[in-house]
Amino acid sequence: MFDHISIGVSDLAKSKSFYDAALAPLGYRCLRDTPGMLGYGRDEVGLWISPSEHPVPADMSSGLHFCFAATSRKSVDEFHAQALRTGGRDNGGPGLRPEYDATYYAAFVIDPDGYRLEAYCGGA
Template sequence: MNQTENPSMMSHVSIGTNRFTEATAFYDKVFGTLGVQRVLDFPEAVAYGKVFPEFWVHPPHNGGEASVGNGVHFAFLADSPELVDAFYGAALDAGATDEGEPGPRPQYGEAYYGCFVRDLDGHKIEAMHWDESKAASHG
């Protein structure tokens, strides 16, 4: 696929971790609920995606401590509300902290269904589903 065929504006994001082994085990579990897997695996970096590396987890390249960006979060697409629920359950089971249980988020649009958690390093992550039929009926 070339850039003119790809509707996305993003290539990938990377997050730093202070707990690489635990963090990759966490993301293995939660991404499995969304059909996302490891697509690249290096001794100190793992990349996840459905086809190509879209989400990287690794210790900071500068050797410093990883920190969380205030106001930053990462949202991952789910094919159904049930997969949002599964992501949330898997995340909590793997040690995440709750930041907002699964449910409709009408403040983001009638079609929006999502959940929020914090991963093992405190990064805010989300799974969300957009129900196009609800968007069309209110558009």
């Protein structure tokens, strides 16, 4: 459905450190790093990040949520750990979510600007 998503952040350098660390365990990396713009993906950019004065509503009322595909449960665990090490906040530690599906394994964090992020792996 989507070719890419674009988000605004308050501090591009801080966000680069966060996303470099949090997305690496999932196999995503910064593919584009130009003044005022970062692009993340595996082979092609799927997430664009640029500066913004007001990235997300202060009360996080938009309901916006991004879920990144993970290749293993271990990578979900590492995503969560790296996100917390680099300024993210816990929003649900790694584990099974049987309310979604018996094999739904995910972790949830909030990035430095307040975006709600998830890493998910299905299967064993």
